[in-house]
Amino acid sequence: xxxxxxxxxxxxxxxxxxxxxxxxxxxxxxxxxxxxxxxxxxxxxxxxxxxxxxxxxxxxxxxxxxxxxxxxxxxxxxxxxxxxxxxxxxxxxxxxxxxxxxxxxxxxxxxxxxxxxxxxxxxxxxxxxxxxxxxxxxxxxxxxxxxxxxxxxxxxxxxxxxxxxxxxxxxxxxxxxxxxxxxxxxxxxxxxxxxxxxxxxxxxxxxxxxxxxxxxxxxxxxxxxxxxxxxxxxxxxxxxxxxxxxxxxxxxxxxxxx
Amino acid sequence: xxxxxxxxxxxxxxxxxxxxxxxxxxxxxxxxxxxxxxxxxxxxxxxxxxxxxxxxxxxxxxxxxxxxxxxxxxxxxxxxxxxxxxxxxxxxxxxxxxxxxxxxxxxxxxxxxxxxxxxxxxxxxxxxxxxxxxxxxxxxxxxxxxxxxxxxxxxxxxxxxxxxxxxxxxxxxxxxxxxxxxxxxxxxxxxxxxxxxxxxxxxxxxxxxxxxxxxxxxxxxxxxxxxxxxxxxxxxxxxxxxxxxxxxxxxxxxxxxxxxxxxxxxxxxxxxxxxxxxxxxxxxxxxxxxxxxxxxxxxxxxxxxxxxxxxxxxxxxxxxxxxxxxxxxxxxxxxxxxxxxxxxxxxxxxxxxxxxxxxxxxxxxxxxxxxxxxxxxxxxxxxxxxxxxxxxxxxxxxxxxxxxxxxxxxxxxxxxxxxxxxxxxxxxxxxxxxxxxxxxxxxxxxxxxxxxxxxxxxxxxxxxxxxxxxxxxxxxxxxxxxxxxxxxxxxxxxxxxxxxxxxxxxxxxxxxxxxxxxxxxxxxxxxxxxxxxxxxxxxxxxxxxxxxxx
Numbered sequence: 001x002x003x004x005x006x007x008x009x010x011x012x013x014x015x016x017x018x019x020x021x022x023x024x025x026x027x028x029x030x031x032x033x034x035x036x037x038x039x040x041x042x043x044x045x046x047x048x049x050x051x052x053x054x055x056x057x058x059x060x061x062x063x064x065x066x067x068x069x070x071x072x073x074x075x076x077x078x079x080x081x082x083x084x085x086x087x088x089x090x091x092x093x094x095x096x097x098x099x100x101x102x103x104x105x106x107x108x109x110x111x112x113x114x115x116x117x118x119x120x121x122x123x124x125x126x127x128x129x130x131x132x133x134x135x136x137x138x139x140x141x142x143x144x145x146x147x148x149x150x151x152x153x154x155x156x157x158x159x160x161x162x163x164x165x166x167x168x169x170x171x172x173x174x175x176x177x178x179x180x181x182x183x184x185x186x187x188x189x190x191x192x193x194x195x196x197x198x199x200x201x202x203x204x205x206x207x208x209x210x211x212x213x214x215x216x217x218x219x220x221x222x223x224x225x226x227x228x229x230x231x232x233x234x235x236x237x238x239x240x241x242x243x244x245x246x247x248x249x250x251x252x253x254x255x256x257x258x
Numbered sequence: 259x260x261x262x263x264x265x266x267x268x269x270x271x272x273x274x275x276x277x278x279x280x281x282x283x284x285x286x287x288x289x290x291x292x293x294x295x296x297x298x299x300x301x302x303x304x305x306x307x308x309x310x311x312x313x314x315x316x317x318x319x320x321x322x323x324x325x326x327x328x329x330x331x332x333x334x335x336x337x338x339x340x341x342x343x344x345x346x347x348x349x350x351x352x353x354x355x356x357x358x359x360x361x362x363x364x365x366x367x368x369x370x371x372x373x374x375x376x377x378x379x380x381x382x383x384x385x386x387x388x389x390x391x392x393x394x395x396x397x398x399x400x401x402x403x404x405x406x407x408x409x410x411x412x413x414x415x416x417x418x419x420x421x422x423x424x425x426x427x428x429x430x431x432x433x434x435x436x437x438x439x440x441x442x443x444x445x446x447x448x449x450x451x452x453x454x455x456x457x458x459x460x461x462x463x464x465x466x467x468x469x470x471x472x473x474x475x476x477x478x479x480x481x482x483x484x485x486x487x488x489x490x491x492x493x494x495x496x497x498x499x500x501x502x503x504x505x506x507x508x509x510x511x512x513x514x515x516x517x518x519x520x521x522x523x524x525x526x527x528x529x530x531x532x533x534x535x536x537x538x539x540x541x542x543x544x545x546x547x548x549x550x551x552x553x554x555x556x557x558x559x560x561x562x563x564x565x566x567x568x569x570x571x572x573x574x575x576x577x578x579x580x581x582x583x584x585x586x587x588x589x590x591x592x593x594x595x596x597x598x599x600x601x602x603x604x605x606x607x608x609x610x611x612x613x614x615x616x617x618x619x620x621x622x623x624x625x626x627x628x629x630x631x632x633x634x635x636x637x638x639x640x641x642x643x644x645x646x647x648x649x650x651x652x653x654x655x656x657x658x659x660x661x662x663x664x665x666x667x668x669x670x671x672x673x674x675x676x677x678x679x680x681x682x683x684x685x686x687x688x689x690x691x692x693x694x695x696x697x698x699x700x701x702x703x704x705x706x707x708x709x710x711x712x713x714x715x716x717x718x719x720x721x722x723x724x725x726x727x728x729x730x731x732x733x734x735x736x737x738x739x740x741x742x743x744x745x746x747x748x749x750x751x752x753x754x755x756x757x758x759x760x761x762x763x764x765x766x767x768x769x770x771x772x773x774x775x776x777x778x779x780x781x782x783x784x785x786x787x788x789x790x791x792x793x794x795x796x797x798x799x800x801x802x803x804x805x806x807x808x
Contacts, residue, residue, distance in 0.1 A: 020563055024477050027469040027485070034486045034570055038493065038534075041574035041597070042526050045590050049519045055587055056518060074510065078436035080374020086660055090583035094733040097741055105585035108517035113441055116521050116584065120660040121359065123745045145362070150746050152362040152756075154372035172504040175512050179502050 057106040062246040066213045067169045067191040068198040072238025086117030087126040100127035101253040110181045127243030134222050137236045159232040166192040199233040259332050260315040271312045278305030292508040293435040329402040333415040337395025342774040348383025349767040355380050356763050360756040370434040378433040378445045387426045392680045393539040397484045400546045405472030406794050414464045421457040437509045443531045448511040451499040462488050479562045483542035490534040498527035525577040533573035547683045548632045557614035561607050568604025572597050579650035598650030609640035627703040631682030638674025657729040666721025673714040695787040698779035706769040713765030724755035
């Protein structure tokens, strides 16, 4: 049965076997074949993501990270938080009810690299911003088990003691603008001052942050220490902005539910 | 070992190490206000030590051996020892990381010892340190034997092997200092990535040059797999690591891609690191050492062609199955599932081909733990590729994703398939390389086999249980339609499985330590023994270089 079915293709098989027999005598033929065969899939799946406009939603109110938040994001990456926390709420009922509206592509539009994550040893953080107070976040980072006895998260008490480095922030924002984040020259030039200003509501630098990043930007002493700028300030500022860069998910998904 | 180099080769090697020292010095100088400076000192030290190792022999007599009558095995030997060293370090790290999930205070309250920083030391250490060194070492062995030709020179194999280890050292030490790009399995920063590109290009050229010298008309199937490993890993590595450094005096860089495109590029890389680093290279090992050890030819030549091109073509599409139900467009997700399911055909063709090769040699599988390692590896390869295709299906993935089931699946592949075939190959290779009669202790090989197997089984059963339990708990509703369990409830349910997992890992780690000891004792204590016909031969020689095909 199988043989009769395959009979018309016998010559194809024959041809294939002969060609391959010859091909495997030439290392460069194999090289070219491998590159070609392995190239197709990646090209077909990746290239259109840059050209099809619907891939990323067009949203007017999406804002960039402030220098302080970006510094916090860099600390989040440095400490490997992404190994246990995802930032991607899937389109599943239980996830939407647990974490909030499902994540949209536009929300990580300025994330170089994205931190969608692959494992939830801890809960998803895509919408953790403003879910807890600054004080809760600080105390939780200092020792998670003070607040959640069953937690297996490491302690990050040293962040509260480590001064935040701000001199390299202009360079960081500049690099981000080179890969497509719309930071203006003004934002890049004032990055170090803005980082300080965002954590010092009383200082004259604070108004610059609001001018450049919008009136809704949170300006406060995130780590509870008004005398110095620490890595804790940056990380908490970042955690509090997660899910709050744009309201598009809340607005559109509430509408569809009604 | 270095006295086997001619004086020109010694001089060349010294020049390269001097260049390395200068690079290290520059990095240390410009990066003095950044963790990159520490990397500069590490590079300096690494290259400095190598410089003195070569310099010691600079005025030794020229080597007298006739290079046309033997293979060049020194780098292979060092590569095997380095692979075992990394295995012990990285698997030990794995046990520690796993224990931190069961007992979170099991650290010294230091910044460097948190889960997030030492996990990549475990993953990169195992994948690149252990796997990569084993791949480079076995590829040196196999490409020479199957080509019946010696490697073209004696400097580039060292450059590739030691250059790759420099990359591994920079990567692992960087994670502890917090230097990471956060791209899973591609964490090292821009300068380490650039360095790896250089090493990899030299590796490819070395491979092609050796193949060009071959005294055998056909390129044996193991070499196709190694070639695809070298080529596609290069493509993946370069594209996924495209980034702009924040400054040339610091480690930090920002990926060229953002959000959804970055997610796709990352998992196109991530899943094909599984395909072309952890599968094709090791299939090359399987296609050489399994038939050799079993004393049987490969079952089917046709199947090996089918599975090779099937794997190369299908695998590259499947990365998007890591992104089901996310903001990635649905059409890409659908392509990912389709190819993931189709991928089962070439994967099982390979696994079946390996197992059918053992027909007529099953008594050897019973008696010889080395061959049993390879047989079990082929079985786990079949099992984990089936599990992978299954988990790629959307509804299954809805449950399994983000849970320990994925971790268990990875380890069924990494421990059951990759590590088992590597250990089998190392036991087959060690006596051959060092010209010894046999391994020092066959009992230790048996012990290792049973420790590795039971460790793997305990590990994946623990992870199935915890993953499926957690996935189900997340989506359990009360009768009034609210979520039944808080996240912390699921964490409490995980605790016993996390202990079991750490225990399984400990058994596997113990096996790796035994292997290292056994190999060292074989080198030191077992009497010499010259194997038959392990030297380059002309094509007219009657004996085939490898077991004949179908």
